[in-house]
Amino acid sequence: MKQNIYDNPLFFEKYISLRNSGVTYNDFVEQPAMKSVIPTLHGKLVLDLGCGAGHLARYCIENGASRVIGVDISKNMIEQANKENKHEKINYIRMPIEDLELPDYKFDLIISSLAVHYLEDYPTLVEKVSKLLNKGGVFLFSTEHPMVTARREKNNWIKDTEGNRLYYAVDHYQEEGKREEHWYVNGVIKYHRTVSTLLNTLINNGLILEKIIEPQSIPAGLEIMPKLIHEARKPSFMIIKASKT
Numbered sequence: 001m002k003q004n005i006y007d008n009p010l011f012f013e014k015y016i017s018l019r020n021s022g023v024t025y026n027d028f029v030e031q032p033a034m035k036s037v038i039p040t041l042h043g044k045l046v047l048d049l050g051c052g053a054g055h056l057a058r059y060c061i062e063n064g065a066s067r068v069i070g071v072d073i074s075k076n077m078i079e080q081a082n083k084e085n086k087h088e089k090i091n092y093i094r095m096p097i098e099d100l101e102l103p104d105y106k107f108d109l110i111i112s113s114l115a116v117h118y119l120e121d122y123p124t125l126v127e128k129v130s131k132l133l134n135k136g137g138v139f140l141f142s143t144e145h146p147m148v149t150a151r152r153e154k155n156n157w158i159k160d161t162e163g164n165r166l167y168y169a170v171d172h173y174q175e176e177g178k179r180e181e182h183w184y185v186n187g188v189i190k191y192h193r194t195v196s197t198l199l200n201t202l203i204n205n206g207l208i209l210e211k212i213i214e215p216q217s218i219p220a221g222l223e224i225m226p227k228l229i230h231e232a233r234k235p236s237f238m239i240i241k242a243s244k245t
């Protein structure tokens with residue numbers, strides 16, 4: 001099932017307001033880690049899956065990419081991208097990643113920031129990515145860490161009576177599949193996969209693992225968002241970089 005939660009008006013308003021605050025897990029944890037392993041962009045053709053408001057697409061162009069195609073299921077997000085990050089070298093396409101067919105293209109880099117956990121069928125995604133990559137091309141994506149997606153009940157930090165965090169609960173780890181959570185609205189659907197599935201599916205599709213990152217906050221983040229210290233106890237994200245030989 002394809003969910004388009006970013007076109008829910010309340011969710012969209014809250015999400016955009018969070019991202020525009022500049023004080024987020026994206027700013028201090030996920031994006032710095034992704035950018036630390038983006039290959040040289042000069043002259044590269046890039047596909048951004050789940051491009052959202054186009055920040056990463058814009059970053060790729062500003063760092064030398066020759067063209068970026070950004071794909072997103074959400075009308076709101078594509079409109080936002082065209083408002084905030086329009087560029088003559090970027091094409092934003094409103095379409096579910098699952099339906100994407102680009103038979104005339106081969107990309108040097110396929111990038112995806114925090115969209116893969118919304119997709120039900122990971123093997124088909126990776127097969128598609130592998131076909132769309134040039135030889136030597138790179139697939140770089142971030143996803144919610146399997147430690148975070150595993151447990152069916154949320155509120156995973158177990159606290160004492162004074163609200164101090166005792167430990168982080170992980171459960172149902174080997175039960176892959178759909179998870180539902182409240183994030184601004186009820187019924188936000190994500191998909192849990194084990195680390196072995198995330199990695200072995202890439203290997204099974206002929207990709208070579210280049211780098212895995214379980215990022216912590218950059219120092220500036222710890223000053224502005226002290227709660228990011230807990231990323232040292234439990235990572236929120238996993239960044240995976242693989243290449244096609």
Ligand SMILES: C[S@@+](CC[C@H](N)C(=O)[O-])C[C@H]1O[C@@H](n2cnc3c(N)ncnc32)[C@H](O)[C@@H]1O
Nearest residue numbers: 006050051052072073074077096097113115118
């Ligand atoms: C957390 S946001 C990240 C946006 C952007 N990559 C960024 O880092 O700012 C996830 C994005 O994935 C998109 N998305 C979710 N499921 C999708 C699907 N099946 N096909 C295309 N885009 C999808 C959402 O609409 C949303 O824009």
